[in-house]
Amino acid sequence: MKLVIIFLNQIEYLDDLLAAFLEIGVPGATVLDSVGMWHVISHDIPIFAGLRDAFAGSSPTNKTILIVTQEDQIDQIDEVLQDITGYLDETGIAKMVSLQIDKLFGFKF
Template sequence: MKNKVLFIIVLNQTELLDDLLLKFDEEVGQAATVIDSVGMAQHLSRLDEAKVFSTIKPLVLSDHTENKTIYSVIPEDQLDLARQTVKSVLTDMGKPDTGIMFAVPVLFQEGIKE
């Protein structure tokens, strides 16, 4: 087995999901799974018990109430291509409320076509 990584994107700009998946399929050619997710700040902002958090809530909350988490097992040698593909759609990952991406090594895989 080639070295693989689990490539994960937490997308705050959910309106870009379709564009991102189409571009990822076109450029990287790997399957991905998308799940609905909610950031900790958004979740805690809904709790009445989080009184301390409520004082900083306006500083950390965005207009987004949910995220999309995308993950894909890709060959390690495609990691740079995958990152550039995401950046081409999201344009500026450094801006707040855009999203994050990261990768972790995959020690084994089963049920994934090579």
Template sequence: MVLLTVVLNKTECLDEILHAFAENGINGATILDSTGMAHTLSDDEDFRFIASLRQILDPDRESSKTILTVIDEGKIPLVSKIVNDATGGLNNPDTGIMFCTNVTYMEGFEKNNAI
């Protein structure tokens, strides 16, 4: 089992991703509002230049969505396809990132609910 994390900058893709997850038996995701470092540092005088560049590149986006779900490792390619199809590709600028970490212990739900 792995914890799959998607930090989604293209928040308009969230519903499409979640519907595709559900259609493919990927249940139990948690969605968090998140804010990037550059946006948070925009009030700090030492980092205003970095934040001002962010505002020029994407002035409308103030936050991201972070998707967390525990899945079987074998479903990583499926999830990657779903996320990349919905976003147009995570390799595109300011789209998001996705990564997995091993889960060595969990409790609180049945394994079948997570895959």
């Protein structure tokens, strides 16, 4: 089993993404509100406020999506993410990683 983590910076894609995940049979996902480090640094730590203009393009909030899934579904998730967001063609849209899970507790598939 794998843990897929998607960092979605352009959150307008979220609805379509979750709908598409349902279509391909993703068993469930957890969506977290998150904030990127650059935004926190330039907006919440006064000494770095002068860098706000340098990070003006970064979104104030993003979403972190956690999915526990079968290994054979990873490529499908990546395809869906590409189709909907085009995240590999442009930086700053989304990023995705998958991690091996040692043990699972409380999951039913």
